[in-house]
Amino acid sequence: MDPTSPPTSLHGANNSIRAAIMAVVVGLLAGYLCLWVMMPTNTYRQTWLPHLRAHTTSTYFGTAQGATYLVFTFPVLLIALLGCLYLHLSNKSSHIHHTGTSNKLAIWKRSMMIKGLGIVSRIELAFFLMFIALLVWNLANYLHVGFAKITSKSAAETGEKMWEAKLDTAALRLGLVGNIALSFLFFPVTRGSSVLPLFGLTSEASVKYHICSDAEMGENWISNVAGELSLLAGLMLWGATFPRIRRKTFELFFYTHHLYILFLIFFVLHVGIGYACIMLPGFFLFMIDRYLRFLQSRRGVRLLSARVLPCQAVELIFSKSKGLSYTPTSIMFLNVPSISKLQWHPFTITSSSNLESDKLSVIVKVEGSWSNKLHQLLSSPSPVDRLEASVEGPYGPPSTDFLRHDLLVMVSGGSGITPFISIIRELAYAGETLKLKTPKVLLISAFKNSTDLTILDLILPISGAPSEIFKSGLQIEAYVTREEHPTTQETKLIRTVWFKPNPSDAPISPILGQNNWLCSSGNARESVQIQNLEGATPQASPNSWYYNADRELESLPQQSLSQSINVHYGERPDLKRFLFEHKESSVGVLVCGPKKMRHEVANICSSGLAANLHFESISFSW
Incomplete structure (x- = not known):
């Protein structure tokens, strides 16, 4: 046992x-x-x-x-x-x-x-x-x-x-x-x-x-x-x-x-x-x-680093209390006072609370004035060396049930891939640490431009990725719909910025709520974790930019990831073919993206032509 x-x-x-x-x-x-x-x-x-x-x-x-x-x-x-x-x-x-x-x-x-x-x-x-x-x-x-x-x-x-x-x-x-x-x-x-x-x-x-x-x-x-x-x-x-x-x-x-x-x-x-x-x-x-x-958000949280992508997306990595747990597909509300003191915006959490016990990450895609200002702060030649932030959450389902399937088919459009990143990382933890049998994973992602493909690099945590992500049978079919062939332009690399610490910041931790039932886990007790995390950036000063800085540590997982990706240009995925060709006894189908895509997948699964398809929609209506 x-x-x-x-x-x-x-x-x-x-x-x-x-x-x-x-x-x-x-x-x-x-x-x-x-x-x-x-x-x-x-x-x-x-x-x-x-x-x-x-x-x-x-x-x-x-x-x-x-x-x-x-x-x-x-x-x-x-x-x-x-x-x-x-x-x-x-x-x-x-x-x-x-x-x-x-x-x-x-x-x-x-x-x-x-x-x-x-x-x-x-x-x-x-x-x-x-x-x-x-x-x-x-x-x-x-x-x-x-x-x-x-x-x-x-x-x-x-x-x-x-x-x-x-x-x-x-x-x-x-x-x-x-x-x-x-x-x-x-x-x-x-x-x-x-x-x-x-x-x-x-x-x-x-x-x-x-x-x-x-x-x-x-x-x-x-x-x-x-x-x-x-x-x-x-x-x-x-x-x-x-x-x-x-x-x-x-x-x-x-x-x-x-x-x-x-x-x-x-x-x-x-x-x-x-x-x-x-x-x-x-x-x-x-x-x-x-x-x-209000109790949770009144204190600033420790923002460790950010990865800036060429597709105008940013991954923010926060310090978190090890006592804070959340499920895949959870969301978190973020406030950055330097942009707006009143606005709170929801973002999908891409990290796994089990695989990354002391870190929490979210992806912010530029889609409005608020996210555009955040991107400008981090992508300028002289980026900020510290960014104040407060959070509310995480919020999500109390539990998930992905291991009951033989195959998981995840269909995403654009930034809809973000909740699936957390699922893949959690499956890696279940396979490597818990030694559980994990389902094979087929990720079907549609993007507008080839630069959007760089978001696939965020499947790997910043500190490296366990090999179980690929042993579980991860296959990625990426579709670039607005380009007929690969571009010949110089490939832009992911850039990472590390932020200076501040003693007043604390790891993200629950304040009562459903994750902690009736008592707080104690922010003061977890604040010691901030100093410990400073050792995570030994290569250079915290306010330096890095071009592909983390790839040396995760070169093997990165190579395995690239081998798992098939890129298709100038076409859209044939979702009926992908869903009907798999004959496993239980196929979990998850979709997150534009309304038209969600409804198409739902209609295929509810048509009654394949009894092994079990549809689950991931809908964010904020």
Whole structure:
């Protein structure tokens, strides 16, 4: 038996506790959803609610608010607490292999193509359909109850006609249904919450539902002064979320999103504090998460070095605490005060927390003004010798399950290759250190220009690469779509810059959150690591540029990598051929890139022509 694996009895006890926790969570969730189902009915308003208020009189919150706090807030907060314990027990297993999830749950996590929604997992689809059904149910019941109270006599007393009274009631009830969207608005953007991972979801893949909820709220607010101001703020906030605006003018999207503060203030003034209590659970979790992010980001982190690529991309290598662990495909939010003190941008982590226990790396591709300024700082003839930075994260799935496949086919477009780099490095760790059987890897990457091929060099860590990356059967098919043949221009090399240390900087470490469950790992204790890392650059001074400086140490892995790459010019990959020609019993298919590419791969895998294809989309909607 592997000495690093837990004893069988402890593993069984772990699974039993997790099963018991999940049973309690399912019961709490069922009760919470039952409240939402019953809320628009007369049974709830005339029987349940008076009974609750009679037994929940609060000194501080009063009769009405106390009952609402109890029945709508307590279940969600208890689910979040139990989720922390569940994920803590799950994290005792290796991040990369199966962590005890049942086959039935694995089936629910599979992705599929749904017209109008795009690529969604079965869990996402189930929650989405339940949400739509809840909206329809509430609207139908609100209208039924409201219209039943309207008579010719009641309309005459208010000086209205029957149709006018019904229209007013419909507007009011529609606004009440819109408030349901607000109650679920904050769950997808609470990055460190345990609620989403507990059900196999991630924040980065759920943001699209946050946008849908935001849009639905904006269409349903009731009209008066506070409501109109809340509506105005909500519409401005929602308008900046369109993909074209968000990607091309990220600054506008970022700053406009701070209108949520005015939106919430005027919402409370509009509907009253009593009714606003129904949206507090998600808001509470969001504020806790926001505070923890503030704690993590208030201190600068140690940036060790940067590799500048000819394709206008930069790899940033940070010092990290050895106690910080994360899964492949995780993301991290980065702030560079010298560029913007307010802007935070998400980037995919390319390192493996197991293979590179004291370093963390991300790749920044020039796609906007912020990333362009960063590239200019590092690529100029006289680059900066120190770059202040703060981070939030990492955030990602609690576990991955890549080892269950015989072959992994990874399809990427442009910078979409970055999450696959972390997977390849993690597979190398699993094969070399854990001595596990790893799947063969086929990486299919499409690039616009030949200079973009240099991003493939970042598959290797800066300190060298283990040979297991290539023993596992790594094959790379790279396609350069806008060039018919290799260019004859002089090849530009990757340049590396080392940054001067600063005593105030600290390694990246978790502050509470899902990676550390209930306690911090202690920044002060890890700060000693900074001085130790200074020995990583003995060749020259920290503020010098290096041309191909690290290749001497990793020449053998670099040669093996070049032998694994086939470059095709002037064509696009035939994805159907690549996917259908492999007959292994289990082929995991992952795709990250443009929307058209993701949908093409999803349609191929869901066509039913190859039962061995298991599709998993890696979607980042930030």
